[in-house]
Amino acid sequence: xxxxxxxxxxxxxxxxxxxxxxxxxxxxxxxxxxxxxxxxxxxxxxxxxxxxxxxxxxxxxxxxxxxxxxxxxxxxxxxxxxxxxxxxxxxxxxxxxxxxxxxxxxxxxxxxxxxxxxxxxxxxxxxxxxxxxxxxxxxxxxxxxxxxxxxxxxxxxxxxxxxxxxxxxxxxx
Ligand code: NI
Numbered sequence: 001x002x003x004x005x006x007x008x009x010x011x012x013x014x015x016x017x018x019x020x021x022x023x024x025x026x027x028x029x030x031x032x033x034x035x036x037x038x039x040x041x042x043x044x045x046x047x048x049x050x051x052x053x054x055x056x057x058x059x060x061x062x063x064x065x066x067x068x069x070x071x072x073x074x075x076x077x078x079x080x081x082x083x084x085x086x087x088x089x090x091x092x093x094x095x096x097x098x099x100x101x102x103x104x105x106x107x108x109x110x111x112x113x114x115x116x117x118x119x120x121x122x123x124x125x126x127x128x129x130x131x132x133x134x135x136x137x138x139x140x141x142x143x144x145x146x147x148x149x150x151x152x153x154x155x156x157x158x159x160x161x162x163x164x165x166x167x168x169x170x171x172x173x
Contacts (some may be wrong), residue, residue, distance in 0.1 A: 001034045001035055001037075001038045002035050002038065003035070003038055003039050003042050004035050004036065004039045004053040004054070005053065005054065006039065006043065006052055006053060006100050006101060007051065007052055007053065007054050007101055008101050008102070008103070009099075009101055009102045009150065009152075011054075011101075013051050013054050013056055014051055014052070014101055014145070014148065014150055015148045015150075016051065016056050016148045017146070017147055017148045018049075018050060018051050018056045018057050018058045018059075018145075018146040018147075018148070019056055019057055019058065020057075020058050020082045021057055021058060021059065021081050021082055021120075024081060024120055024122065024123065024124035025122060025123050025124055029057075029059070029081070029122060030122055032050065032055055032057070032059060033059065033061070033079055033122055035053070036048050036050065036053060036059070036061055037061065037077055039053055040061060040063075040077070040100075041075060043100050045100045046062060046063050046065055046138050047060065047061060047062035047063070047138045047139075047141060047142040048060070048061055048062075048100065048142070049061075049142045049143075049145030049146055050146075051145050051146065051148070052100060052101050052145060058081060058082045058083065058146050059079070059080075059081050060079075060080050060083060060119075060139075060142040060143065060145065060146060061077050061078060061079045061080070061142070062077070062078055062135070062138045062139060062142055063075060063076065063077055063078075063138075064076060064078070064135060065134040065135060065138065066134075066135070078127075079121060079122055080117070080119030080120070080121075080127065080139075081119055081120040081121070081122065082119055082120055083117055083118065083119030083139075083143055083146070084117065084118055084119065085115050085116070085117050085139070085140065085143055086115075086116045086117060086118060087115060087116045088112040088115055088140075089112045089113050089114040089115065090112075091112070091113045091114070092110050092111060092112055092113060093110070093111060093112075093113045093133075093137070094108050094109065094110050094156040095108070095109065095111070095134075095137060096108055096109075096167070096172070097109045097137070097141060097151045099141070099150065099151055101150065102150065102151075102152070104163055104164055105161070105162060105163055105164065105167075106161070106162070106164060106167045107151055107152055107155050107160060107161035107162075108155060108156045108157055108160035108161070108171070109137075109141075109151045109154050109155060109156060110154060110155075110156040111136065111137045111140050111141075111154070112136065112140065113132055113133070113136065114130065114131070114132040114136055115130070115131055115132075115136045115139060115140060116128070116129070116130045116131075117129060117130075117131065117139055117143075
């Protein structure tokens with residue numbers, strides 16, 4: 001396993017639509033997933049999409065934020081390959097997001113409160129599930145990366161974006 005270099009805002013790979021994975025299971029895809037997991041844990045991210053490590057394929061992963069505060073003896077990571085969001089709720093929520101490709105900054109982003117999604121796991125089994133709250137937000141954020149979209153194009157208010165210190169001081173009081 002190895003820690004991969006993370007593409008930062010401005011790199012064209014972040015604005016490209018990712019290609020679907022054509023064959024599962026696949027040794028190369030398994031290796032990408034292992035390396036992505038190690039990279040995400042090292043960077044303390046809640047989610048990661050393959051384009052963020054310069055691999056333009058439809059692979060994303062996330063941790064369940066509800067388990068984050070508890071003792072982290074093991075970290076549970078969900079992988080979704082060729083994911084689709086089947087339904088976005090009309091009801092939305094605004095909350096602060098960061099991104100490993102935009103370090104040191106946060107933005108207030110409007111997302112659907114609930115989604116249903118599906119995708120394949122790394123063995124090619126179909127996963128179908130619903131998510132709400134923070135988990136729904138993370139999945140929508142990572143799914144956007146596969147479309148070549150970063151959260152800065154989904155701000156709830158164009159002023160509610162900036163460096164962590166300023167956001168803390170002026171917005172998160
Ligand atoms: Ni991101």
